[in-house]
Amino acid sequence: MRATVADVLNLPHLRLVLFAGASGLDRTVSWAHASDLDSPWDWMAGGELLMRNGRTLPADGAAQAALLHSCADAGASGIVVGEDPQMPALRGALRAAAEERDLAVLTASYSVSFAAVARAVADANSGEDSARFGQIERIYGALRDTLGGRTGDSPIARLGRDLGCLLLLLDTSTGHPVDPTAPEPDPALREALLAGVGAHDGRIPGVLHLQPAGRATALAVEVPAAEPAVLVAVDLPGMDTSLLHHLATAAAVETAHQAMVREHERRLGAELLAHLFDTRIDGPTARRELAATGLDCAHALVVAAHHDDGPGQRDLHLTLSRRRIPHLLLKRGDLFLALLRDDPRDLAALHHRLGPRTALGVSTTVGSPERIPAARREAVWALSLARTAPGRRARYGDETTYTVLRSIEEAQAVADRVLGPLLDYDEANGTDLTGSLETFLRHRRSWQRTAAALNVHKQTVMYRMQRVEQLTGRLLAETADLTELWIAFQARALLSGTATS
Structure with missing residues (x-):
């Protein structure tokens, strides 16, 4: 049988003295636990004889009583207070609490180590090993x-x-x-x-x-x-x-x-999502495969973020699985893509796991398997706006500064009308005026920085921009023309499925 508090109290070499709580002496002791933490009960499971240095004991009677009540709630067998020069007086409130909760409070002489008490308890319980x-x-x-x-x-x-x-x-x-x-x-x-x-x-x-x-x-x-x-x-x-x-x-x-099971499911889901993006599955098969994962295109959307190697993306499938959130995840190039239910709670859980500084682009509702590739392009285009959007999240089609691009068809029309002459010229002559213009806009129309980025002379950049103005009929010094060119590049990014910023 396990030792009781009375057994420990009666060991002569320990010289323990009962302060209060005699009715709790028959409690069994599993082991002795030394702790001076503010809340030692958080590390107790029941049956412990708590040993505490007197100098760490609260001086206030109410606080001493609260300590005892919390230990009693945790199932402690008793409390041993080690006497030392800085030990406060044991208050009447502590005595009353000990009697009320049938929890013995013992005092140990300054010359008796807690190790001796712990060893005595271990020896007394050796038969239980x-x-x-x-x-x-x-x-x-x-x-x-x-x-x-x-x-x-x-x-x-x-x-x-x-x-x-x-x-x-x-x-x-x-x-x-x-x-x-x-x-x-x-x-x-x-x-x-x-x-x-x-x-x-x-x-x-x-x-x-x-x-x-x-x-x-x-x-x-x-x-x-x-x-x-x-x-x-x-x-x-x-x-x-x-x-x-x-x-x-x-x-x-x-x-x-x-985690291994969930990782296997993630890999299968990534393969399915890749097939959906690349239209390698017919509609009926796609609906059947998605239904098996708990997803329905009529109530689903695509989310895009920039890929990183952090634990947020690495363990996201575990987070979503434990929250019973159906999902498909895929890393492709520098993008991290997800297919989720069109539910604000699911999107919030994903964003919380990735971190509030992560920018998210969100598509409109997918609707059908055939529209998943278009939804991906929408999410990636929205990602290009998310960095400066409220909450670092942007949804395609929401009211933004750039409301001209409301559909893939409109994006195609804008790209063809504004950039078409440049693209045709580049294809016919083996040049890259389109890329030079995009670099020029990205570098805030700085001749020097653009030249450095393209590894050409500044005069070459100036010549190329003059040719751009001739082919597009738009002046780079005009704000309206610049805005139209920038939106055309956003449309091109949407159509190609690559984020810009």
């Missing part, structure tokens, strides 16, 4: 079986049955299961988890205590993963924190397995 080792062996046995392919069970499901408790592997931000095929948790438990995570600013302390309405107290610990996850245990035998962290290791393996 074999049972704990057996539980730990079951945990890693379940992992071996899973990794060896000898069972179709997830290790968490199997361990929950073996230990006689409920184990849940949940997304930290949403409370949904990491595995989209797993059943949803009890709503009260999910609400308690989200409230607990929110109370800690999204971070998980050593152990998060959850008290869902009408349910037994549950414990949650962080699981290391690319996307934040927690392991929640309800009715864990002995409320053993060390066992809980071994279970978190098993959960990390399952999380990694789920």
Whole structure:
């Protein structure tokens, strides 16, 4: 049997003295836990004998009582206060709280180390080691079986049955299961988890205590993963924190397995989206493939961003999957492209994961599979405006400064009318006046910077711009003509599917 607080108090070499809470002396002690943190209960699972230096004890009686109440709520077995010269007086409020909560408060002499108390508890509980080792062996046995392919069970499901408790592997931000095929948790438990995570600013302390309405107290610990996850245990035998962290290791393996499954789905989705952009799938097949992913062209849109190698884009498929957001993602050249539902919440989740400084271009509603390539061009053109748009997000067709381009057909008409003579001349003569003009506009009509960018003499740039004026019938010194030329390049970018800025 485990040692009790009374057993520890009665060990002569420790010279512990009972201050208050005699009715709690029969509580069992799992181990001794030393902590001077402001909220040590965040790292307790129950059964701990909390050891605290006297100098870190609050001087105010109400604060001392609050400390005890919080430890009692976390299931502590008792509190040991180490006496030292800076220790404040133990107040009557602390005594009253100890009696009320049946939680013993002991004092330790300045000459007695906390290590001695911890060793005494460990020695007293040595008979319990074999049972704990057996539980730990079951945990890693379940992992071996899973990794060896000898069972179709997830290790968490199997361990929950073996230990006689409920184990849940949940997304930290949403409370949904990491595995989209797993059943949803009890709503009260999910609400308690989200409230607990929110109370800690999204971070998980050593152990998060959850008290869902009408349910037994549950414990949650962080699981290391690319996307934040927690392991929640309800009715864990002995409320053993060390066992809980071994279970978190098993959960990390399952999380990694789920990440592999999601990565496989991402690759298949990227292949499908590439085929849709390149019109390599007929309409009926496209609708059937999209329906299998949960997407419907009648209520979908294309989103474009500039590609980067950051974790936001790299792990976006995990974020969207855990939030049950149907999606297809594709990296092509310097672009990052997504097909999502036309739902503000889905778009907001994507933008939040990529970061508020990421510029997004959004198409109009796709409507049909045949229009997906056009929607891609719309999203890329909108991306060229997103850098200066409110919230760094622009949607094709919204009211902007450049409202002339309302459709692909209008873009084609503008490009042909304004740039057509230049393009025809370049094709016939093997020149690139069109590219020189675009470079000139990008460099704010600076002869010197344009010459450097094109690696030619400034006089060559001046000659080329004179030829441009002759062919287009537009003067580069006229604001109206410049605006028309710039919009024509935007139209060309829309048609070619390359973003400009």
